[in-house]
Amino acid sequence: MPELPEVEVTRRSFASQIAGAQVLSVTLGKPLRWPLGRAPSSLVGARVQQVRRRGKYLLIDLDRGMLMVHLGMSGSLRFATQLPAALGPHEHFDMQTDRGTLRLHDPRRFGAVIATDGDDDPVARKLLDGLGMEPLDAHHFRWESFRDGLARSRTPIKLLLLGGKLVVGVGNIYASEVLFASRIAPTTPAQAISAIKARRLFQAIRDILALAVERGGTTLRDFSNADGLPGHFQLQAKVYGREGLPCVQCGRPIALLRQGQRSTFYCPHCQKS
DNA sequence: AAATTGACCTGTCAGC
DNA sequence: TGCTGACAGGTCAATT
Numbered sequence: 001m002p003e004l005p006e007v008e009v010t011r012r013s014f015a016s017q018i019a020g021a022q023v024l025s026v027t028l029g030k031p032l033r034w035p036l037g038r039a040p041s042s043l044v045g046a047r048v049q050q051v052r053r054r055g056k057y058l059l060i061d062l063d064r065g066m067l068m069v070h071l072g073m074s075g076s077l078r079f080a081t082q083l084p085a086a087l088g089p090h091e092h093f094d095m096q097t098d099r100g101t102l103r104l105h106d107p108r109r110f111g112a113v114i115a116t117d118g119d120d121d122p123v124a125r126k127l128l129d130g131l132g133m134e135p136l137d138a139h140h141f142r143w144e145s146f147r148d149g150l151a152r153s154r155t156p157i158k159l160l161l162l163g164g165k166l167v168v169g170v171g172n173i174y175a176s177e178v179l180f181a182s183r184i185a186p187t188t189p190a191q192a193i194s195a196i197k198a199r200r201l202f203q204a205i206r207d208i209l210a211l212a213v214e215r216g217g218t219t220l221r222d223f224s225n226a227d228g229l230p231g232h233f234q235l236q237a238k239v240y241g242r243e244g245l246p247c248v249q250c251g252r253p254i255a256l257l258r259q260g261q262r263s264t265f266y267c268p269h270c271q272k273s
Numbered sequence: 274a275a276a277t278t279g280a281c282c283t284g285t286c287a288g289c
Numbered sequence: 290t291g292c293t294g295a296c297a298g299g300t301c302a303a304t305t
Contacts, residue, residue: 003298033281033300056299073299074283090283108282110299155276164300171298218298240298260277263296277305286296 004169029092072110
């Protein structure tokens with residue numbers, strides 16, 4: 001479910017509500033991708049300061065430590081005052097505070113909640129170091145760095161975008177969408193992309209992710225923010241999930257391709273190397 | 274160093 | 290109806 005826009009929409013939907021809250025108790029369901037990292041009771045009494053995001057990680061700063069939350073493939077967060085006391089079968093992390101309860105729902109359990117000492121904690125460093133540029137941060141997402149990153153790689157551009165080493169947050173849906181918007185074939189080796197097209201791709205990543213955040217996420221499936229609301233003005237995918245349907249530009253059928261065991265959707269007529 | 278591939282886990286859907 | 294296989298929005302570890 002969650003690529004950068006969905007994670008950012010989630011962050012915005014509960015960050016200001018949870019800021020200043022004091023942790024009352026923590027309950028765990030089934031194990032997630034990684035263990036919490038310390039006893040849940042050690043979080044009790046801590047105060048939440050702010051909620052940041054790095055790539056697809058949510059970083060919840062506490063007055064002692066930092067909680068890292070990743071939604072994996074199927075995770076979603078709720079923050080509310082009135083939640084059922086008992087955890088459902090797919091709810092695996094629950095943090096009660098004096099302002100409400102933060103609860104992770106994650107059927108596939110590819111997500112993670114990790115308690116660390118902060119940004120410099122080795123566990124946090126291991127996960128966050130090496131992540132690429134933040135596409136919605138103008139200071140970090142630099143055209144020169146992006147262009148140089150493309151020039152250094154022969155990897156097919158779709159896979160390079162998914163990799164997260166050059167730019168973070170572009171997942172399987174948005175990778176197909178930004179390549180369609182910039183009219184680049186997904187198999188094109190990164191270093192073979194012309195300057196003109198690279199520039200279009202750079203802009204498309206910024207514009208499409210920003211628009212998706214504005215609209216509250218994608219239209220696919222059942223994404224909802226931490227208020228449990230779906231968000232009414234969700235972004236329409238132009239190619240993702242549209243195999244065989246007419247291209248919105250030229251009317252020819254959208255094609256499906258497998259790259260790195262993931263589906264890529266594209267228009268063979270509109271997108272060229 | 275860069276590029277593949279497999280693994281994690283559960284739900285859903287198409288086809289027989 | 291039930292079974293089987295394919296697939297799903299992510300990413301890390303192990304292997305070439």
